[in-house]
Every structure is written in C-alpha cells, then in structure tokens.
Amino acid sequence: MTxxxxxxxxxxxxxxxxxxxxxxxxxxxxxxxxxxxxxxAKKIENIDAATFAHLISVASFASTAIFEGxxxxxxxxxxxxGNEANNxxxxxxxxxxxxxxxxxxxxQWKPQKEEDMNTIQENINNYKLSFQNLLNxx
Amino acid sequence: xxxSPEQKKALEEQKAQCPFCKIVKGEIASKxxxxxxxxxGILDINPAAKGHVLLMPKEHYPIMPFxxxxxxxxxxxxxxxIADAIQKGILATGINIFIANGAAAGxxxxxxxxxxxxxxxxxxxxxxxxxxxxxxxxxxKKPKEMLVNNIGIMMGNHFKRHPAKWHDISKDRMGTIxxxxxxxxxxxxxxxxxxxxxxxxxxxxxxxxxxxxxxxxRMVFKDVSYDDVLAKLGISQKKKNNxxxxxxxxxxxxxxxxxxxxxxxxxxxxxxxxxxGLL
Numbered sequence: 001m002t003x004x005x006x007x008x009x010x011x012x013x014x015x016x017x018x019x020x021x022x023x024x025x026x027x028x029x030x031x032x033x034x035x036x037x038x039x040x041a042k043k044i045e046n047i048d049a050a051t052f053a054h055l056i057s058v059a060s061f062a063s064t065a066i067f068e069g070x071x072x073x074x075x076x077x078x079x080x081x082g083n084e085a086n087n088x089x090x091x092x093x094x095x096x097x098x099x100x101x102x103x104x105x106x107x108q109w110k111p112q113k114e115e116d117m118n119t120i121q122e123n124i125n126n127y128k129l130s131f132q133n134l135l136n137x138x
Numbered sequence: 139x140x141x142s143p144e145q146k147k148a149l150e151e152q153k154a155q156c157p158f159c160k161i162v163k164g165e166i167a168s169k170x171x172x173x174x175x176x177x178x179g180i181l182d183i184n185p186a187a188k189g190h191v192l193l194m195p196k197e198h199y200p201i202m203p204f205x206x207x208x209x210x211x212x213x214x215x216x217x218x219x220i221a222d223a224i225q226k227g228i229l230a231t232g233i234n235i236f237i238a239n240g241a242a243a244g245x246x247x248x249x250x251x252x253x254x255x256x257x258x259x260x261x262x263x264x265x266x267x268x269x270x271x272x273x274x275x276x277x278x279k280k281p282k283e284m285l286v287n288n289i290g291i292m293m294g295n296h297f298k299r300h301p302a303k304w305h306d307i308s309k310d311r312m313g314t315i316x317x318x319x320x321x322x323x324x325x326x327x328x329x330x331x332x333x334x335x336x337x338x339x340x341x342x343x344x345x346x347x348x349x350x351x352x353x354x355x356r357m358v359f360k361d362v363s364y365d366d367v368l369a370k371l372g373i374s375q376k377k378k379n380n381x382x383x384x385x386x387x388x389x390x391x392x393x394x395x396x397x398x399x400x401x402x403x404x405x406x407x408x409x410x411x412x413x414x415g416l417l
Contacts (some may be wrong), residue, residue, distance in 0.1 A: 013282060014289040021289060023282055026270035031281045044221050044233060053214035054302065060202055060210075061292040062285070063239060069284045074240025077202075078266060081221070082232030085257040086266045095268055099243040107236065108244050109186035109255075109265045117181055120189055121169045124220075124227035 004088040007034060018051050019058045024095075029103055031066040033096040034089075035059045041092045044081040059094045066098050074099035076107060153198045158249035162196045172220055176212050179220055186255045187263060189228035193217055194251035201239050201250055207300055213252070221254055230256030234266050321362045325370055335371070342373050 007022040014021040017038065024032040035058055041047045047055075056077070063075040076097040080087030087093050099105065141149065153159050160166045162178055171191050172179030182190040193216065195209050205213070221233050236253040238245035257263065319327070328335050338345045346364050349355045359367070 011282075013285040014293065016293065021285075023278065023285065024270075025278070027273060027278055028269050028271055030273060030277050031285075032268075033285070044218060044235075045225075049215040049218040050302070052218040053211050056214045057210065057296065058289070058293065061296065062289055064203060065285055065288040065292065066281065067239075069288060070281060072242075074238065074243030074245065076239070076243045077235075077237040078268070079233075079235035080266070081234070082257065084230075084232035084259040084261070085234045086263075086268070087232075088268075097243075097268065099240065101242045103242075105269070106244070107238075107265050109263060111184035112187060114183065114185070115188050117169050117183075120228060121171065121181055124171050124189065124191070124223050127223040127226040 006089060006091065014058070014062070016058075018054050021058060021062055028105060029098040029100075031070045031072070031098040033059075033062045033066065035062065035094040035096065036089070036091050042082065042090060043092060044079065047092065055094055059096050062096045066096065070098060072098050073101055078107070149198070149200070152200065152248050156198055156247075156249050158194060158247060158251065159198050162194075171223075172216065174212075174216075176209055177216055179216075182253070186253070186265075187257070187261060189224050189230065189256045191220060191224055191254040192251045193220060193254060194249060198248075199250045200248050201245075202237065203239075205250065217252060217254065224254055224256050228256055230258050232257035232259075236266070319358055319361065321366060321370065324358060324362050324367055327358065328367070328371065338368075338371065339373060342368055 004026070007025055011022040011025060012020065013023055013033070015038070020036050020038055022034045022036070024034050035055055037047050037051060037055060039047065039051075044052060056079075059077050063077060066072060067075055076095075076099060078095045078097065079085075080089075080093045080095065083090075097105070097107075157166060161168045161180065169181040170178070171181060172193065176195060176197075177193060178196055179191050179193040182192050193213065195205060195213060197209070199205050199209075202210075217235060221235065225231065225233055234253075234255045234257055236255065255263070255266075257266075328338065349359050349364060
C-alpha cells in the first residue's frame, strides 16, 4: 500500500483545536474534502470518542457546504482508519466526497456470503460488553 | 431541521414502509450488536466483509442533516466504541465507516444509518479506494474560498449552540482563517458592517488598540496599515488624537467601567467574525 504525503497548508480550508480540513490535491471530484484530527493518530482507537464525534460533525458541515455550494446530488463520508482501510495517509482520514448521478464513482460493495452470524455477533458482543463495563466505571 | 406539514406526512408514510423501523420495533428479527434508547446496531445480512455492522438511530431520519444534535453525538461516540469492539471481536486491524447521503451517493435505505466495515491488509475489498481524477488545477481550487467562509460560519454557529468543553467560543470561534485581505477587501468588510464602521468612527484609537489585542482582527488587518484604512474612510487624524485623550481619561475610570468596555469589545469581535466569514 503506497502512502501519500500530507496535503499542503495552502489547501487548508478550516481548522480548530481538534480538526483540520483540506481540499484534496488529488480529488475524485471538485470539492473533495479531507478531514484529519489535529493530534497525531493513525487509527480511530488513537483518538477519544468525543474527538471522533467532533471530526464527523466537521465532516457533516463540510458535506452540507459542498452540497449547497456546488449544487451536488449527494455526498459520501468515508472514515479510513488504517492503511488496510485504503487510507492513503499516515493519519486517520475522513473523506467527504461530492456525488452526482453520472460522476462515474462507485463505492458500493458486492455482498459477501453470510458467515456464521451467531459467532460473529458473540465475538463482537464479548468485546463490546467489556468496553461498556469500562465506560460505566468512568 | 424544520419540516413542512406535507414533508411530515411524507415522512410518516416512509416510516410505515421502512424495514429498519420494523427491525427497531422487533417485527423483523436481527442480530443485535448494540442497543440503547436512541440507537440500534445490527449485523448486516448482506455484509461487505465479516463483521459488517449497521448502526442507526432508532428514530427514522432520511438523511444525516435531520439528526438532532444529541442523537448525532451519541451515534458517533458509540460508533467509536463499536468500531473498537468489532476490530477486536473479529481480529481486524483497520476499519471503514461509510455514510451515503442521497441516492446519487449510493444510499439504499431511507432510514439513515452508518456502515462499520472491518478491514484487513489482504482482504478483497477494493470499493473504498478513492480514485483521483484528472481535473484542471483552477477547477480544483475554485471551491476553496466558499469553503473557508462557509465551514467557518457553520462551525461558529454550531459552537454557539453546542459549546464543547474544550472550546472557548469567544477566543477561537472561527478557527483559523488562512486568508489575508488587501485594503479594498478590508474597506469592503467595514462597509458591509455599519456597526463596525460606527465603532471605528466613534473611537478610532481604541479600535486600533483592539486590533492589536484581538487575533481575529489582527488577521484581517495583517497586510494593511490601519492608518491607511482610516484615511480612506475619511476619519481625520485630529479626531484620532481627541479619542486618544478620551482614552487617557477612560483609563482613570473605575474598574467596573473597564470591564464594561471589555464586554463591549467582545461584542465587537463577534460582529467581526461574522463579517470576516462573509467575504
């Protein structure tokens, strides 16, 4: 997996204490936006839940801004945590992608064969329960 | 978001047909991963990968901008925890969270939801590779100014309504505006805001001091001379001197009045933030 250099400061369109927002230098469409946490964090688990919710709210406003400002028909918000999740950057990345019906983009997946859903559910719930207990202790 | 009576009626009809509303009510069976009073997380029956989870508000909202603030925050704070649980539970090292707003973006259900899809380095998914297209540089740069202004204003309003613990609204409301203004633009800002113009005319010297103290104002006046701006506005140096005297007398006044003045300065800042965003 190749990694891309971080966007140039010239591309910065918004920043606050926790988030920085850039216009993509290699966009898939005009108005393609990248949201990053300010702190160094490669994956979603490297930032706290409140920071993550803030990043998404910034992405959501950016999405509304391009939707209205560029006359779009839709937007995608794609969180990429880790290079294995097709993140080209060494930093947790939230892509805000402008969409129109004939834009030639397609993020739709082919459904996989259902595996043993009961086991998957159990495995996830085991970890979720321990996490929930941790939260309750705080 | 306010809905018209017609929209409300259409939404009610949509809800009655919605399979996910039926899953929420328990009329259709599902494999639950997470549930609280606001949210429901289930395993997708058509998964992109093993451990693909759908997390949705229990209430039927067609698109993300319809979500109330509390639901929005709860949804993504819980998504953060669930993303962690999914990765640990099925031994994945990465994860994608995917949101589609509108049919053009591939939204298939009218019940707003987010997809959490665990990823591994050698998995077969290729659909989340965001391509880059050859677009002329000037086209790419076009939306920049619009975004600088609009995201700043939107986040400013958002923080005013929902101040975060870590966020000092008065100090850093607009975030950073990576933009400089020439004298014509500064004059345009002043012309567009009569309140601001009045503040300068009333006490040019005090406003000059305010520029030095306030980061937002400093940004606006960074590349222009304040004296030039005063000259262009036709505010005389003499008047400026007068106000300097006034300033000295003001300095002797009681602390109470000083704090009043500070409060007024703060009000001026807020106005200016709005104006800076309008450019």
